[in-house]
Amino acid sequence: MRRRVRVPRLSALVLAPALLQVGSPYVGHGFPPHWGWYIVLYFFLGGLSAGTYFIATLLLLSGDPRDREAVHLGYRVSFPLLLVCALILILDLGVPIRFWHMLVASQRIPALLFKPWSPISLGIWILSVFALFSAAAFVWSLERTGRLRWGPAVRMIAWAQGRPRALMVAWNAVGTFFGFGLAGYTGVLISATTIPVWHNARLMGALFLVSATSTSYALLVLLLLRRGAGRDEPTIAKLARADRFSMVLELALIALLLLILGRTARPLVSGGFGVLFWLGVVGVGLLIPLLLRRRAVLGWAGHRQEMIAAVCVLVGGLLLRFVVVVSPQFPAVSLWAL
């Protein structure tokens, strides 16, 4: 009697990535766009801006008064980071003075220009709309903590506070939606190219999004810890726990992404960039923080251990963007020469 039972199981294992693949990976060639540090930083800081807004909103809506400081911190970090993003995006352009050509049809002023199928156009609009929400939250936070006493702002916030709670929830949900858009579209933008490792990486948007939330949790934990040990413990515990979930999801996404990329993943995972990917992104950025949050090490104080874990997550997040953006463009460059 033939043993046929195992065959479908095995083939399912092989087919799972193949189904996502939809045909063989694209192995053609496009020329590198010379996206460098500005873009790497933008991908990183944009993710942080979106992530901190998301976390602050979630904490605000969950309504625990102990999270008060984290809510304000999140909102007060998000908007300045977004401003930095806008600045470096403009500086990265070949003709920076024409940055507004992205939003306005320069030959048909004041007609607006929106091409949803072009990731950059989509992203610029997402960024612009998110900036409104982020700025509003920033002003709200300043006013609530007594740092801003400008009449119109105070009246505006007083008016907004008087609206029904459902409206406030809806406003924040829409803001978070655009925040997620900002965190994720950068990965989609990378895949809208003909450079094989980017083109085939249809999970890059998801990966960048998870990394954005994870690094944002780490940033908030770090900022809370810097305010002094112990003051915001319940919040820090929450954030660290949520970060752990994000990091496990990120590990899973990286594994799935490499499976989908197959041999086209070469620029990412081999050579000098490969060392950076495995040791920096996976090791320092994910495994070490997961371990540090799992158990006490070397008798380090809890908050110090937590601080180190948070720094590791942030470094890993930056390295992820660096490796993804730079390695396929300069495969011949040895990392040591950079």
Add this chain to the structure above:
Amino acid sequence: MAKGFYTDTTVCIGCKACQAACHQWNELPALNDGVVELTGDSYDNTGRLSAVDWRHVRFIEQIPEDRSQDGFLKGSRWLMMSDVCKHCVRAGCLEVCPTGAIIRTEFDSVYIQQDVCNGCRACIPACPFGVVDIGKDGKAHKCTLCYDRMQHGMEPACAQACPTDSIRFGDVPELMALADQRVADLRAAGVPAYVYGKEEIVGGLNCFFLLVDQPEVYGLPSQPRLPSEHVVEGLGLSALTAAAVTVGSVVAFRKERMDGMGGDGGEPAPVPPARPIGTPAPAVPGRDTVAFMHAIHGANESSRTRRPASEPMPAAGACGQGGCGGACGCHA
């Protein structure tokens, strides 16, 4: 009617008249400011299509392993091909351009408006053929199909300059009929010729080629893809992940709360009186790292820094200040 080029590589002699004519008409500067760097690759010293070379003649020397006179005569071949922007029917660069600088003209050619382009460089990796390049002025450049000449009824400079009619300009369907006839003739003579640029190549190329070897030999992808084909899928997967992250975060937040309620102390953690998030919080002094680790890892996990069982619970009010509102957890 779509206008384009039919480049018959079998009659190209590699004279580079097209490249020179293109430079002259479009007033393109010399590559690398005229500093000559020999590539060492046959007669090719411009390397690739670029911001200043909108035509590029490729030289492909195929030399057999057998270098004897006989083997050489039988097996060697010198292929030449004048490469150019393909003015694709479905153009990747045009799809991704966020400023609307790249347009399709009335001749169905793909044109970069220099007064609109702001140099975001999205079009460069979007082109599956590596045609578009960024110039020293920070803007994207490529072949215009001599849009200015066409508006005056003239053919592009390269096609006019070509001495062997390897480059022909005209209406695409007519050119395709010519090419099909030429392929039939060559095949009858035993040459494995074919047209590169029919519908299966990104919807068709308005500037197509007649080749006699694999596309890769000429530096062309055999199966080019469009950049935008994964955009919707990528956005969908991102949205799913966003939902997962949100759910995961909410669960993590609630779990912490539940752990706090049902910790090993047996007593639920006191919740301070509701205070609007906007109001300033009273100062709370720091706690020791033991309790901190508990808070982070949950009371059930074993940890070296865990409080020994012999140590008594901190007395109520140990924080020394009543102003903590109970948030320190050390007193009710």
